[in-house]
Amino acid sequence: MANDASEASAKETSAVSAPSPEPVRSAAAEKPHRKTPPWKIIVILLVVVVAVFKGIPMVLEAINTVSTDDAYVNSHVTFTAPRVPGQVMRVLVDDNNRVKKGDLLVELDKEPYQVDVEIKQAAVETAKADVVAAQASVRGLVAQARSSRFKLQHAIESVDNQIAQLKANVAAMEKGKATLTLAKAEFDRYKGLLEKKVASREEFDQRQQNLDVAQAEFTQALQNVVQIRATLGLPPKPETGEDLAQTPPDLDQTFSSVRQAQSDLLQSAAQLSIFPSSYTLSPKQLIDEFYKRDPSGKGNVDEIYGKVIKEAPALQQANAKLLAANRDLQQAQLNLRYCDVLAEIDGVVTRRNVNPGNNVQAGQNLMALRSLTEIWVDANFKETQLSDLKIGQPVDLRLDMYGKRQTFKGRISGFTEGTGSTLALLPAENATGNFIKVVQRLPVRIDLIDYNPGEHPIFVGLSVEPVVHIREEPTGPNAGKLLQEVMDQPKTAPAPSTPEPAKK
Secondary structure, eight states: OHHHHHHHHHHHHHHHHSOOOOOOOOHHHHSOOOOOOHHHHHHHHHHHHHHHHHHHHHHHHHHHEEEOSOEEEEEEEEEEOOSSOEEEEEEOOOTTOEEOTTOEEEEEOOHHHHHHHHHHHHHHHHHHHHHHHHHHHHHHHHHHHHHHHHHHHHHHHHHHHHHHHHHHHHHHHHHHHHHHHHHHHHHHHHHHHHHTTOSOHHHHHHHHHHHHHHHHHHHHHHHHHHHHHHHTTOOSSOSSSSOTTOOOTTHHHHSHHHHHHHHHHHHHHHHTTOOOSOTTOOHHHHHHHHHTTOTTSSOOHHHHHHHHHHTOHHHHHHHHHHHHHHHHHHHHHHHHHTTEEEOSSSEEEEOOOOOTTOEEOTTOOOEEEEEEEEEEEEEEEEGGGGGGOOTTOEEEEEETTTGGGOEEEEEEEEEOSSOTTTTSSSOOOGGGTOOOOOOOEEEEEEEESSOOTTTSOOOTTOBEEEEEETTSOOOSTTTTOSSOOOOOOOOOOOOOOOOOOOOO
């Protein structure tokens, strides 16, 4: 061991004393330089190109668009229900069947309603017969009124004629009185001449005869006057004066026969709903008022009676009953037509819950129709995204159902007037302490443009990712606004035509 130690120390001493060799090169420096393989360069370039082509559109889209993943397809639902009760005879459609507007969906039993139509039709015919009978009755009343009017005029004329006859008889009486006076004077003169033997007996007898004849004629004329006065309801002699021709100035208006004719005319006119302005009118005033009923003011009697017939209560009542019967018939015909339950829109049948033999009531839900064309997207955007949204902005709609294979076009058509939380069943109330500030979402309606359900149908409820192009110019109605314009109300529909009353 001592030898070994001495040998080691000798080696160390020789190593220290020996000259140092040349510096040794590193292993790395001795290795040859390796170049990057071409395929790696190609891969790197491809990655860069893909990043550029993918990243730039993504960045541009993020800058120029607003999107959300909280959106779904929505549409109107039309619930089909019968308008009349009845028993279901046939059901012609099933769930998922596509129908057009006006297609027959369900048919009810028509027999009870057909019987009702026939009953109403018979009622219409009866009402028509009643109108004819009312026309005949009214014409009879008009003829009676005509006769009463003629009687009144005749009564007035008769009184006027009797007054004229009275005056003529009074004149004849005055003539007879003058003749009697002359005959009496000649008789007295010839009586004196006969006593003096100047006149013959024959001449005296002639004067005696003339006196008797004049006396008889005067007496007859006086009796005629008295008779006419009695006929006119006047005393034999006037209460004032000696003029037997004197009569009351309104005798032709107050005479009993005139008043009777006037009463008959008023009674006949009342049945035709013709009433005088006052019951104190004189007969002449009553007749003058009757002639004023002509709208032309010419006093045309035919025009007056034509208007009277048209406005007669009995005829109006009959026409009203005919109108009511026609309305009942129309309602019965409608009920018969309502036995066919038709599709009100183009769409697809869903939720069918009716079968043949069911007894259904009016308004009972039989099935629902979902429109294929009247659909839209309800997109719930965050309130922080709403500042850039306007009506009319174009939207790209991407559905999970079609993936990237199909993109639908749309436009914003309106904003719901309230966030989803305010429309909830239990809206948040700050006063009750259950309100926590969170980012709210507002439903935005997006209408589809040039949508063809035959090529790529969209189903209600599908998830949608709408991408709104906020930098593009809004188009369409209310473009660029947040609220739609006030809608113009449609004009009132004309009243349904009413059947004309039966011709007279």
